[in-house]
Amino acid sequence: MEPLVRHEGKTAFLDKVNVDTDQIIPKQFLKRIERSGFGQFLFYDWRYLDDGSPNPEFALNHPDYAGASILVARDNFGCGSSREHAAWALADYGIRVILAPSFADIFYNNCFKNGLLPVVLASETIQHLFTVGAGHPYSLTVDLEKQRVELPDGNSYPFDIDPQRKHKLLNGLDDVGLTLQHEAAIADYEQRRSKAAVG
């Protein structure tokens, strides 16, 4: 997994609450058995018209947002289905950081497995980010090490993050290998449990 320490990038804005993972990656693309190549299907039903051409009404199709890597979103982003394909699609599209007032639980978790940083900021802060550029993209810096989002005007906003998740993302560590270092504890637990079951 690609580490994320400090990321500077262009913002894109998605002004909609409760964006569910069915929108982020519709079901017709879940049949693939690969993990890569989902970026082209990101927000498919919103992004493309019936004839396959880009929907000019959809925020991410705005030419100004091309190359954006920081998505600013609203409450409960990523709700619904557990499909990790949503995180794969966002990462493959080029998003590295998502800023929102709240995230759905499973999606939030899935982000960290894919080098994607979801940052929870206060609703007022998110509102400020939406209004400060009057809809135009600007550059932001997200510093995971220092746990803060830095605006071009010099303002910065701190954010909370679980220390273990932070450590893994800073170092690009994958979970399975780390967990297997606890092999003895797992085996011990299994043995205790099987004894308890017999007794």
Place this chain on the structure above:
Amino acid sequence: MSTARPKTLFDKIWEQHVVVEEGSQSLIYIDLHLVHEVTSPQAFEALRLAGRKVRRPDLTFATMDHNVPTDNPFDVRDPIAAKQIQTLADNCRQFGIPLADLNSRDQGIVHVIGPELGLTQPGKTIVCGDSHTSTHGAFGALAFGIGTSEVEHVLATQCLWQVRPKTLNVRLNGQLPAGVTAKDVILAVIGRYGVDFGTGYVIEFSGEAVRSLSMEGRMTMCNMAIEAGARAGLVAPDEKTFAYLQGRPYAPQGAEFERAVEAWKQLCTDEGAEFDKVIELDVADLEPQVTWGTNPGMCLGVNDVVPSPDSFASPVARQAAEQALAYMGLTPGTRLTDVSVQHVFIGSCTNARIEDLRLAAAVAKGRRVAPGVRALVVPGSKRVKEQAEAEGLHEVFRAAGFEWREPGCSMCLAMNPDFVPAGERCASTSNRNFEGRQGKGARTHLVSPAMAAAAAIAGHFVDVREFLNGSPSPSAAGSNTGGAGHGAARPA
């Protein structure tokens, strides 16, 4: 023991499963890992690439449900879907995982077969790469959905890193009125408190109304705990739970079952145990619910009217309502009972168990599906289908003009060939009315199985209690219909 701090049901299960603690994260042991074809192929592939094995194939169980066609399950015409189904079979063979495939009598929707096979048991930790894993919480199991990376993690280690969630008690007081079901309760709770009131919490449902629910009803309620954003839903096991499990193929048998029941009886929230949050709701006056928008929280009683965006306090909620109404093709002020449907779907992990089919059949019996309505009944599993056929329910449905299908997820998410065409409207017993969920441009209204059957017969939403009280009269729907009846213009 006797001086110990009182614990919630969640505390007890959690503490029994902690293997290691590291800062805010706990490594939790997983007792049952359910696997299906859609969210597992990349996890197995990662194991292969790393040269790893499945640690406990004996605690893993797989089936195929999402992609399966429900007219002829063996005729998978979509080559990508066929490959995904075949890939699961290959992976299960390679890694030694038990699989209920399309030939098996045990096949069905993963959250229907877990309980009916007795794999789901009180006190277990259960995960699956599917958000509706919360269903299994109805048995007092801590059950939640995970992503594919975590599927890989559980396959390799039989454990998961978790931050301990907070606890939320939803107390449901009073007795449900006739014709009002668990589906209506959970929709009403989400309608009142919103689609994210459970985020960061495990919900324990308790109270008189929960105790009165059957296991099927409790499963419906816990199934939709995720639609409130909750990590999991829980109901403390009781005599109904034990009676349901007794004799199931994978449940403990004989004396072992008796011993298990004694242990399961400890799985309750102790007197005086504290939750982080408590919500209380009286269900005695609840009406059958119908969703009008594009998330499960956008719901109202069937005798209400489509709301105006202006009735919402915050600008964000107003905008969401406007967008939802535009997508749904609904006009504020329209009575829900004046909204016509072209499709009815009775199925899904929320409402495709035997009790659900009985409730729908009771409404369908001796009646006919309205002209222009296509109505599907998709049993949740092979065993549900077998049981329903033994009771003659399939004949009731067929005589009424419903299609009787083979088990699968079907039109809940339309990954298989069952979908709702753009702009058409469906009364659905599933769990998500998201945009495009049942097909691009499809308009989904979530309801209970009885309400879905009633909508199929009437051709529009109707208060099912009129059917249960005898023959429905067209002018009786709604409390304030005056002389308008159902001749009023219905949005297409």
